[in-house]
Amino acid sequence: MNTVNQRKKSMGRKKIEIKKVEKETNKQVTFSKRRSGLFKKACELCVLSDANLAIIVFSPADKLFCYGRPNTDAILNSYIKGTTLFEDQNSTGDSSICEQYNREYEEALKMLEMEKKKLADIENRVGWWNDSIDDMSGEQLEQFMMSIFELRTKLAEKEHEHLMMFSM
Amino acid sequence: MNTVNQRKKSMGRKKIEIKKVEKETNKQVTFSKRRSGLFKKACELCVLSDANLAIIVFSPADKLFCYGRPNTDAILNSYIKGTTLFEDQNSTGDSSICEQYNREYEEALKMLEMEKKKLADIENRVGWWNDSIDDMSGEQLEQFMMSIFELRTKLAEKEHEHLMMFSM
């Protein structure tokens, strides 16, 4: 049994005034604990009442945390568009900022790949051409000239293709 | 005074399971109470730890509620612009991807521009070369051969640059 004088291990929770916590380390701890508490409450609200929500938090050090159901961007998108979630889900167009970025990014990547291929293609041809010239001796000049015209024709065709692709 | 048999006025709070409240009227009451509780917690978090946050809630009936400090739109703008560090606490979806896509997308766009410039550069040179050949008559062949070697040298330099860039 505890004697009258025996100290408790903890003073337990104390009432605090809701005002800025001045001590920096305590402020950090309070932020961390209460943020997780807030997100838990948010989760419960969603589950219990079948709601959807997003929370975006900037910590005192301006670090970003967020919670969202079904996900943050879907909620923000609905908010920004001034539509409801229901309407948003039924739309066939872009459904969230995230997805939109994703789509644009994939497109950009594809374009990049195409450009790289074109470049590689052209550089290969140039390389082949250079090699041809490198190996050439005086008596091969006439034959080379024939090749030049042949190549020119092929290049013109290829270039035309490229220009067509560019103008898309 | 209360007699021994006198019933309490309330059974008090009971433990509830965190799952969708089926009874519509109870769900509505739960939503309303817990939403205000959530906003209160959010307010306390802001004051205590000097944080900023925004909460956007769609009720089960898709009605919009929000809370923001300093205000909702300021927080959303910061979020969308992705100007700060990011840690995702999301349980259902992943929203940090959005910012990441944005960054990768910008990068891809830059790369694309670079590739296009390179391509245009090379195609200009090829075009110039083709034009040269087009206009050529028999007596200009010797002069053309001189040009070929000059060009070859220049192209080799340029190509080397490109290969260097590619290998990054």
Next chain:
DNA sequence: GTGCCTATCTATAAAAT
């Protein structure tokens, strides 16, 4: 920064008004 602990403090489910 996280996690545990305990003694409170606070939010809130259910009922009553």
Next chain:
DNA sequence: TATTTTATAGATAGGCA
């Protein structure tokens, strides 16, 4: 339907590891 009451479940400040 909103507010108040009751009694309890849950959150958390302060310590410590």
